Amino acid sequence: MAPAGSYLYSTHRVRGPGNKRQNPNELRPGFDFNLFSLSFPESERYGAYVSGDHKIFGDQMVVYADGFYQNVKTHNELAPPATGSFETKGQTILAIPPHSPIAPGSEPPNTPTHAETGVPADAFNPFNPFEQIISGGTRARLAEFGNRLFDNETDAWLSTIGIKGDKLFDGSWGYDAGWRYSQIKNTQTGQQVSASRFNRILNQADPIFDPTSPQFIGTTVAFNPFGDYRNPIPSNQAAVEFARVHPKDEDTSKLWTLDATIYTTALFNLPAGGVGLAFGGQFRRESLTETPDMLNVEGDIVGNSPVPPAQGGRKAYAFYGETRIPIFSPVTSTYSRGDGKNPQVVSETHAAIPGFYSLEFTAGARFEEFLNNDTNVLVPKVGMRWQPFDEQLTLRATWGEGFREPSLEELFSSPVSTLEVTHDPLKGGLLESETNTLISSNPNLQPEDSRSFSGGVVYSPKYAPGLNLSVDFWDTERTGVVAAPLAQQVLDGNAIGIVERDAGGFITRILVANQNFGSQEARGWDFGLYYQRPTPWGTFTSQTQVTYLDEFLFPQYIQDFGPNPGNLAGRTTDVGASNEGWYKWKGNSSLEWTWKGFDLFTIVHYIDGFHEFTPNIHQHWVHQTFFIDGQLSYDFTALLPVEEQPVPGYSKGSKEVVRGKDGVPLEKASAQTSNYSRSILDHLLRGTIITIGCNNIFGEDPPKAYGEGGNAVGYPGFTYDATGRFVYGRLTKKF
Numbered sequence: 001m002a003p004a005g006s007y008l009y010s011t012h013r014v015r016g017p018g019n020k021r022q023n024p025n026e027l028r029p030g031f032d033f034n035l036f037s038l039s040f041p042e043s044e045r046y047g048a049y050v051s052g053d054h055k056i057f058g059d060q061m062v063v064y065a066d067g068f069y070q071n072v073k074t075h076n077e078l079a080p081p082a083t084g085s086f087e088t089k090g091q092t093i094l095a096i097p098p099h100s101p102i103a104p105g106s107e108p109p110n111t112p113t114h115a116e117t118g119v120p121a122d123a124f125n126p127f128n129p130f131e132q133i134i135s136g137g138t139r140a141r142l143a144e145f146g147n148r149l150f151d152n153e154t155d156a157w158l159s160t161i162g163i164k165g166d167k168l169f170d171g172s173w174g175y176d177a178g179w180r181y182s183q184i185k186n187t188q189t190g191q192q193v194s195a196s197r198f199n200r201i202l203n204q205a206d207p208i209f210d211p212t213s214p215q216f217i218g219t220t221v222a223f224n225p226f227g228d229y230r231n232p233i234p235s236n237q238a239a240v241e242f243a244r245v246h247p248k249d250e251d252t253s254k255l256w257t258l259d260a261t262i263y264t265t266a267l268f269n270l271p272a273g274g275v276g277l278a279f280g281g282q283f284r285r286e287s288l289t290e291t292p293d294m295l296n297v298e299g300d301i302v303g304n305s306p307v308p309p310a311q312g313g314r315k316a317y318a319f320y321g322e323t324r325i326p327i328f329s330p331v332t333s334t335y336s337r338g339d340g341k342n343p344q345v346v347s348e349t350h351a352a353i354p355g356f357y358s359l360e361f362t363a364g365a366r367f368e369e370f371l372n373n374d375t376n377v378l379v380p381k382v383g384m385r386w387q388p389f390d391e392q393l394t395l396r397a398t399w400g401e402g403f404r405e406p407s408l409e410e411l412f413s414s415p416v417s418t419l420e421v422t423h424d425p426l427k428g429g430l431l432e433s434e435t436n437t438l439i440s441s442n443p444n445l446q447p448e449d450s451r452s453f454s455g456g457v458v459y460s461p462k463y464a465p466g467l468n469l470s471v472d473f474w475d476t477e478r479t480g481v482v483a484a485p486l487a488q489q490v491l492d493g494n495a496i497g498i499v500e501r502d503a504g505g506f507i508t509r510i511l512v513a514n515q516n517f518g519s520q521e522a523r524g525w526d527f528g529l530y531y532q533r534p535t536p537w538g539t540f541t542s543q544t545q546v547t548y549l550d551e552f553l554f555p556q557y558i559q560d561f562g563p564n565p566g567n568l569a570g571r572t573t574d575v576g577a578s579n580e581g582w583y584k585w586k587g588n589s590s591l592e593w594t595w596k597g598f599d600l601f602t603i604v605h606y607i608d609g610f611h612e613f614t615p616n617i618h619q620h621w622v623h624q625t626f627f628i629d630g631q632l633s634y635d636f637t638a639l640l641p642v643e644e645q646p647v648p649g650y651s652k653g654s655k656e657v658v659r660g661k662d663g664v665p666l667e668k669a670s671a672q673t674s675n676y677s678r679s680i681l682d683h684l685l686r687g688t689i690i691t692i693g694c695n696n697i698f699g700e701d702p703p704k705a706y707g708e709g710g711n712a713v714g715y716p717g718f719t720y721d722a723t724g725r726f727v728y729g730r731l732t733k734k735f
Contacts, residue, residue: 033712036079036147039722045072060165064178068158077147081193081302084436086135087116089500089508090305091436092195095135096202096225097123108132123203127224137502142193142302143229145240149191158182170266172274177260185252193302194245194295201239208242217242247293247301253408255286272326272360279321287313288408305417305438312412312443314372314405322364328356330390351389358387370405375447377403394458396472402450406442406482410514415440420487421576421710424507432507433576433615433709439484440513448516452476456526470528480516481554486576487512521553538595546587546606572612572622578707580718581610581622597638601631607719615709622716623703631693636685687734692727699725 047070054063086094095117101124104114112135114121119133128134162178200206204222207213211220219238227233259282266274290310299306330349351357362383369376381400387393419434456472487510490497498511529544552569572578585608593600609624702715702722713722 033079034714036077036143037713038077039713041074041076043072043074045070047071057165059167062164063162064164065161066159068156070154070156072152072154072156074150074152076150076152078150079147080141080143080145081148082434083138083140083142084303084434085502085508086138086140087112087502087508088436090299090438091303092199092299093117093135094138094195094199094302095119095133096128096138097125097204098131098133099126099128100124100131101205102131102133112136118199120203120205122205125202125204125222125225127222127226129226137504137506140225142198144227144232144236145193145244146191151189153187155185156183172266173262173264175260175262179256179258181254181256183252183254185250188249188251189246192245192247192295193243195300195302197243197245198302201243245295245301247295249293249296249307250291252289252291253287255284257282257284259283267323270326272329275326276324277321278323279319281320282318283315284317285313285315286408287311288412290414292414303417305415307414310412310414310441312408314370314408316368316370316372316405318366318368320364320366322362324360324362326358326360328352328359330357349390355388356386357390358385360385368403375405377447379403392460392462394460395456396458397453397455399453400451402448402452404448404450406445406447406514409441410482411441411443411445413441419710420510421708422488422491422507422510425491426505431615431617431708435487435507436509437487438509438511440511442514445482445514446480446516448478448480448482450476450478464531466532466534468528468530470526472526472528473523474526475523476521478520479518481518481520482514483517484512484514485517486574488576518555519553521551522549523551524549538593538598541592541594542590543592544587544589546585549582549584552582570608570610572610572705572707574707575613576708576710578610578612578622578705578711578716580716581608581612583608583610585624597635599631599633599635601633603629605629609703612705613708614706617708620706622705625700625703625720627695627700628697629693629695630697631691633689633691636688636690639685640682687732689732689734691730691732693730694728695726696724 047068049066049068051066052064055061056063083094084091093116095112097119101122102114104121107113108131111132113133117133117135119135158180159182160178160180162176164174164176164178166174168174200208201223202225206222207215208217209220209222210216217238219235221235221239223236223239223243224233227236259280261278261280263276263278265276267277268275288311292307292309295301296304296307297309328351331352332347332349334345334347362381362385364381365378367376367378379401381398383398384396386395388395416439418437418439420437422432422435424430424432452475454472454474456470459469461467485495485497487497489495490499490510490512491507495512495517496515497513499507500509500511502508525548527544527546527548529542531543532539532541549569551567554568568582570582570584572581574580585606587606588603589606590601590603592602605625605627607625609622612620612622614620701724702720704714705711705716711717715722
């Protein structure tokens with residue numbers, strides 16, 4: 001907390017008393033969050049992956065299995081806890097007792113009472129300069145208690161066991177069936193401040209300050225909340241240690257699936273080729289368990305609402321099928337030319353019918369039944385690929401419908417407390433940059449439906465071998481979108497929610513829940529350029545991918561921006577934070593050079609800017625950025641001699657070896673130059689790669705973002721981080 005001389009006094013929220021219509025320039029200073037928080041969490045991870053298979057009857061029956069495990073530990077620090085209003089509905093009430101005890105019912109007029117705050121009758125704090133209880137709309141940042149610490153450990157496990165086969169019957173049939181299990185367990189510990197203990201250390205009459213009490217904490221002096229954290233008060237230390245707590249939360253999600261697919265590349269033959277078919281089924285079971293610490297269950301963490309345990313699960317089964325139907329395919333004509341003495345046989349590939357060099361359609365459907373709510377759906381998908389003249393020009397298009405059941409988090413998770421920026425219409429548009437908002441899950445959510453279309457062209461000119469150009473248009477519509485409304489939408493009467501206010505009519509909390517929130521439509525363009533050029537000095541590869549978001553319509557979203565309300569392309573995704581935007585342009589362009597084991601790679605990242613508001617409700621442009629990364633690798637395998645001719649079964653994968661009907665390899669090595677007994681040098685160098693690289697070579701900073709004063713770090717934190725220039729080295733060994 002801060003010394004009393006530094007306090008800001010007002011009849012309403014001192015951080016943001018500005019009225020955006022009457023006095024938009026009024027904004028008082030607040031706590032500098034960035035001076036305390038980590039810019040980038042510390043992390044440590046390790047993992048292992050193993051896989052294997054065994055042929056029981058050649059390629060026709062293969063048993064396979066794999067396993068993956070990863071452990072990730074992260075440490076993050078945020079600024080010391082903010083109390084919010086001492087009396088916030090749904091949270092443990094905080095209160096500083098009066099300078100000397102006051103009998104209940106004898107409190108000064110218009111001040112907090114013992115009854116409303118729960119302050120004991122004999123409670124007092126000798127450092128309180130006022131003969132009254134301090135509570136109500138009082139807010140503080142508990143800087144003397146240190147940063148909030150968050151230590152997360154995530155254990156992820158994935159395993160698969162299955163059986164598959166290929167080349168069955170006439171050689172065109174195959175199957176794949178398997179069981180897969182995955183589990184993610186997240187354990188969060190850290191350092192917080194207990195609300196109940198904070199109240200106790202403020203009360204000089206509490207037994208924790210009595211040396212004869214078994215609850216004695218080692219000091220006889222109550223916590224002085226009016227000191228300066230930059231010059232800590234020695235007598236406060238024991239009280240601070242007592243109020244610090246270390247809650248432990250555990251969340252576990254599990255998913256297991258059993259599926260089987262049968263396929264053929266030639267169900268029957270058409271003049272243009274074989275008709276492909278795949279069909280199968282799946283059974284899926286998933287569960288979610290959230291077990292918060294009792295401190296969180298009871299709401300005994302400063303600034304947080306109670307977090308009850310939560311669990312949920314569901315089962316579903318599905319059937320699906322997909323087919324590929326070739327309508328036209330190129331034909332090859334062979335003829336002779338030249339004189340009779342030196343004839344030349346020439347083969348040419350051309351369209352059987354002009355304008356239809358190649359044409360094929362794909363079609364698929366999926367039926368899914370969700371057993372937890374008796375919901376079922378059938379969604380189709382069709383596609384087309386057409387080459388009218390030759391392989392230089394390809395036209396392609398897809399159309400499909402989609403269906404998404406709400407996630408278990410959206411359905412069953414524990415409530416989440418957050419802070420949002422609002423302008424209270426009942427207070428003349430009063431700016432509140434930290435409105436306490438509680439977001440709850442909703443077990444009654446309905447599924448989302450979607451429709452999507454994409455169509456484009458690929459051009460690969462013969463006059464420029466290695467060049468590919470592509471342009472694609474896409475459009476996606478979603479209905480019944482699952483989202484939690486913004487607190488501002490509730491205040492404006494545009495969304496369902498509950499607004500809780502204190503006796504003065506000021507907002508204490510807004511309660512919202514996930515809901516099916518309307519429709520969205522996004523459309524745009526994808527552009528691609530790929531060019532590869534082999535030369536005597538190595539192979540050069542250039543690749544560019546660009547996405548343009550032409551329109552993002554979300555009519556139910558807050559319409560606070562100027563023209564074209566509802567089209568959010570080029571605007572912030574969250575007006576009260578600006579952690580990212582609906583970027584109109586995003587793209588990457590890379591250039592790679594490979595030669596004799598060397599690999600030099602550079603890439604340019606471009607992210608467009610977006611519009612948002614400053615704390616003074618002036619429109620602000622978060623500027624676009626360019627970032628350049630570079631990497632140089634060397635593969636020591638290039639130092640080893642190359643075999644004159646591959647050794648069957650050794651230098652090829654099992655599927656690459658040509659075998660007879662009896663399974664015996666048909667390949668023979670006429671000049672074996674490699675040895676089954678590889679040298680130590682061979683073992684050391686083969687598959688060894690050394691890499692050095694640099695991300696953000698020129699040390700560009702993220703762009704400035706305000707989010708109406710609600711952005712905690714000063715830049716779009718979901719898109720950028722504060723790492724800056726990052727140089728790294730890596731040694732890779734493949735066995």
